[in-house]
Amino acid sequence: MIVEEKQEMEGFWIAGAIRAIQAISYVCDLLTFPVYLVLQRPWEKRKKSRRVKAKLVSKDENSVTYRSVDSPGEMHVAMKKRKVETLDEMLLWVAQVHNSKRCLGTRQILAEEDELQPNGRVFKKYKMGDYKWKTFSEVERLAASFGRGLRNLGMRSGRNVVIFAETRAEWMIAAHGCFKQNFPIVTIYATLGDEAIAHGINETEVDTVITSHDLLPKFKRLLELAPKIKTVIFMEDQLKPTNTSGYKDGVTLVPFSDVIKTGNTLKIGPSPPKADDTAIIMYTSGSTGIPKGVLLSHKNIIATLKAYCDVVEIRSDDVFLGYLPLAHVFELLAESVCLLSGVPIGYSTPLTMIDSSSKIQRGSKGDASVLHPTCLTAVPLILDRISKGINENVKRGGPFKQAIFNFAYEYKLKWLKRGYETPLCDKYVFGAAKQVLGGRARLILSGGAPLSPDTHCQIKLCLCVTVTQGYGLTETTSCATVMDTYDRSTGRAGAPTTACDIKLVSWEEAGYRVTDKPYPRGEVIIGGDNVSAGYYKLKDKTSEDFYQECGKQWFKTGDIAEVHPDGCIKIIDRKKDLVKLQLGEYVSLGKVEAELKTCPAVENICIYGDASKHYTVALVVPNPRHLEELAENLGLRPSSLEELCNNPEIEKAVLQELVEQSKKCKLEKFEIPGAVKLCAEQWSPDMGLVTAAFKLKRKAVQERYQHEINRMYAS
Ligand SMILES: *[C@@H]1O[C@H](CO)[C@@H](O)[C@H](O)[C@H]1NC(C)=O
Ligand SMILES: *[C@@H]1O[C@H](CO)[C@@H](O)[C@H](O)[C@H]1NC(C)=O
Ligand SMILES: CC(=O)N[C@H]1CO[C@H](CO)[C@@H](O)[C@@H]1O
Numbered sequence: 001m002i003v004e005e006k007q008e009m010e011g012f013w014i015a016g017a018i019r020a021i022q023a024i025s026y027v028c029d030l031l032t033f034p035v036y037l038v039l040q041r042p043w044e045k046r047k048k049s050r051r052v053k054a055k056l057v058s059k060d061e062n063s064v065t066y067r068s069v070d071s072p073g074e075m076h077v078a079m080k081k082r083k084v085e086t087l088d089e090m091l092l093w094v095a096q097v098h099n100s101k102r103c104l105g106t107r108q109i110l111a112e113e114d115e116l117q118p119n120g121r122v123f124k125k126y127k128m129g130d131y132k133w134k135t136f137s138e139v140e141r142l143a144a145s146f147g148r149g150l151r152n153l154g155m156r157s158g159r160n161v162v163i164f165a166e167t168r169a170e171w172m173i174a175a176h177g178c179f180k181q182n183f184p185i186v187t188i189y190a191t192l193g194d195e196a197i198a199h200g201i202n203e204t205e206v207d208t209v210i211t212s213h214d215l216l217p218k219f220k221r222l223l224e225l226a227p228k229i230k231t232v233i234f235m236e237d238q239l240k241p242t243n244t245s246g247y248k249d250g251v252t253l254v255p256f257s258d259v260i261k262t263g264n265t266l267k268i269g270p271s272p273p274k275a276d277d278t279a280i281i282m283y284t285s286g287s288t289g290i291p292k293g294v295l296l297s298h299k300n301i302i303a304t305l306k307a308y309c310d311v312v313e314i315r316s317d318d319v320f321l322g323y324l325p326l327a328h329v330f331e332l333l334a335e336s337v338c339l340l341s342g343v344p345i346g347y348s349t350p351l352t353m354i355d356s357s358s359k360i361q362r363g364s365k366g367d368a369s370v371l372h373p374t375c376l377t378a379v380p381l382i383l384d385r386i387s388k389g390i391n392e393n394v395k396r397g398g399p400f401k402q403a404i405f406n407f408a409y410e411y412k413l414k415w416l417k418r419g420y421e422t423p424l425c426d427k428y429v430f431g432a433a434k435q436v437l438g439g440r441a442r443l444i445l446s447g448g449a450p451l452s453p454d455t456h457c458q459i460k461l462c463l464c465v466t467v468t469q470g471y472g473l474t475e476t477t478s479c480a481t482v483m484d485t486y487d488r489s490t491g492r493a494g495a496p497t498t499a500c501d502i503k504l505v506s507w508e509e510a511g512y513r514v515t516d517k518p519y520p521r522g523e524v525i526i527g528g529d530n531v532s533a534g535y536y537k538l539k540d541k542t543s544e545d546f547y548q549e550c551g552k553q554w555f556k557t558g559d560i561a562e563v564h565p566d567g568c569i570k571i572i573d574r575k576k577d578l579v580k581l582q583l584g585e586y587v588s589l590g591k592v593e594a595e596l597k598t599c600p601a602v603e604n605i606c607i608y609g610d611a612s613k614h615y616t617v618a619l620v621v622p623n624p625r626h627l628e629e630l631a632e633n634l635g636l637r638p639s640s641l642e643e644l645c646n647n648p649e650i651e652k653a654v655l656q657e658l659v660e661q662s663k664k665c666k667l668e669k670f671e672i673p674g675a676v677k678l679c680a681e682q683w684s685p686d687m688g689l690v691t692a693a694f695k696l697k698r699k700a701v702q703e704r705y706q707h708e709i710n711r712m713y714a715s
Helices: 002-040 042-050 074-082 087-097 136-152 169-180 194-203 216-225 256-265 298-311 329-341 367-371 380-396 399-417 423-428 431-435 453-462 539-545 589-596 624-633 641-646 648-664 698-704 706-714
Strands: 054-059 063-068 102-116 122-135 161-163 185-187 208-212 231-235 252-255 278-284 292-297 320-322 345-347 375-378 443-446 466-471 500-505 521-528 546-549 552-563 569-574 578-580 586-588 602-609 616-622 673-678
Touching (some): 074 329, 102 367, 252 256, 298 329, 399 453, 569 589, 586 589, 589 602, 624 641, 641 648, 698 706
Parallel strands (some): 161 185, 208 231, 320 345, 320 375
Antiparallel strands (some): 054 063, 602 616
16 A cells, blocks of 8 residues: 555655646746747758659550669769779878878777676676777788788789778778788678588689687688688687688698788789779678678779768768678768778677677776767668667666656657757766767667667667668668768668669569559669679579679569658568468568567567467567566576576567567568467577578578477467
8 A cells, every 4th residue: 555655655646746847848848939930940850851762764564664863972073083993092192191090999998807797607797998900001001011011922913812900990901902012802701601601712712711819710620621721811819819720731820910020022013904894702691591792893892982982971070880791781881882982980899899798807997988970881780789688777767767758858859750859858968878879879880670660760860870771782782872962761671872873673463563553663773883793603693593684683682562652661561571371361470570570578679470370479589687577577587598488478478578569560460470489599690590691590490490380370
């Protein structure tokens, strides 16, 4: 009785406080409105957001083609004028323009020390120093030396080199060293399985591999699978010496710094590439089958860089935080834009990025707090995690904080929609969230998969940043469409860039037609200078997915999109992800997953539809903290996550949540999962259940959980 009363009192008090804030904010609005109206010119922002960005250029009964209406920007024109046509020419140019400016930064690791945790366990944590920088001209010189050093080790022009390493300054230096000597680089995700890595090494017939201290031990086994390798170059660790014993006889292991040292003393000239030469053979994991090597020429990359510069507003006082895999085309292109624009790149890792990252010593600063970056890239998975983290934090702050937060959120949303900024709200309510990324972040580029509108909106509001979404594939050198800086919509991927045309083609089978109202819908086909010539050594697959038309190379993406009147596209489906259920209804698994991923209980989800059944089932990797809460509410006391996941009552509660969310986002009855299995293990690239870009590998997930799927359909 007393407890109830107290809660009521608290509720009453909160309601009163909120009313008071509302009243104050109303007065503030009245006072500041005329000032903001003049200062912020919201009508201009609204107009810019509505601007038409691409136009229909051709059309027949089965297809429509759109092209950007923008003319080339300053950087694009400058590159044309200077005839910058290869990455080698680009680096020489920027080294001249920005010579002593900071270029690539590496955080110094001072020591690794044991730290006692509250639960009694001991973890190794880093004691870290400042960023140490190399200037643009140093980077150019180091790359040149590295290229010469490689030649000295027996490399010849036209032969491939594998770079297999995590994202770091040496990666960029090694890559540019190779470009200078016209050695095509082969990139493979560090998280792919051994077989896939061996396949890439084998297919490209390399004898030289560049890797790192941390990944070197993998080669104890890989050297057996890839017998042609003769030389392994490893980037050293800052603290630990590298143990080079125990590797296959006849293979030379060379430290990265030694290659540069020898290169310094040699008098070998460069052997610059031409625009049509292959710069990178980039292995993409794909959601099915073995990885494919996508051929990217210097021309492809330069065309895309020009287009990126036309659409993304990068300033010379920006600072970029680099941590996504450079073996991913999106990160590589984003960092290359930084090089091109004279923007310093500070490298980081997920283990050291923020103050609370797992390798950062208690009381020390994470990379973002030291670097104060203004831009970074992210994939939706990371943004979803941040968004859920914010929600959890707010919830833990108690009902009062939660009420204030919700009020500020709605308030800011309302004003943003009208084209205003809310500086007071940003400072006093969202200021703390912004500090997590160092306090200066203004732009987050999101790519790799569609970003959910909820997450997009929340990140934008709470971190006070612009979130720019792009769409593209390795086959199209990452960017095919990018959101305009002023576009304030969510859930869309922007308009075609200046590098390519976007064509929609009707897909009758699933009922997507370019004649659909209100928006034309169909499969996205991308054509332009940025489109890869095809897959390495895969003629059949290349002619299946690529074709030439009107002097352009086109790529069939398999993604389904609609085009809005302003020329922006929205990805709505994926060809492969469609299943037909017993009663003939098509379910887009990807769409259902995207909607249900926003449930607080869901960390990852895979929907499965059996063609002989009339409903779907869900495999869910749950959020452990949320499960614990559910258990508490149900009065349960299970000890481990495993136990929580296997508890039928919890399963039922999670299913209930999924069903409610499904109804909220108006999923069809047959799309709503009829049963759920909670999976205690995280789906990681190592397990082969997701790609290195964290896209689901449906077939692998299905195979692993086949008996659970059978059980779900049987119950
Ligand atoms: C490497 O390629 C050869 C043929 O070129 C093939 O016989 C061998 O099985 C391949 N090995 C792997 C691990 O893919
Ligand atoms: C280096 O590796 C070899 C083989 O794995 C091992 O026998 C040796 O003890 C290692 N040396 C050091 C210093 O760790
Ligand atoms: C018009 C034009 O230059 N098209 C080129 C686009 O890119 C492909 C592949 O790189 C080339 O084959 C085309 O000639």
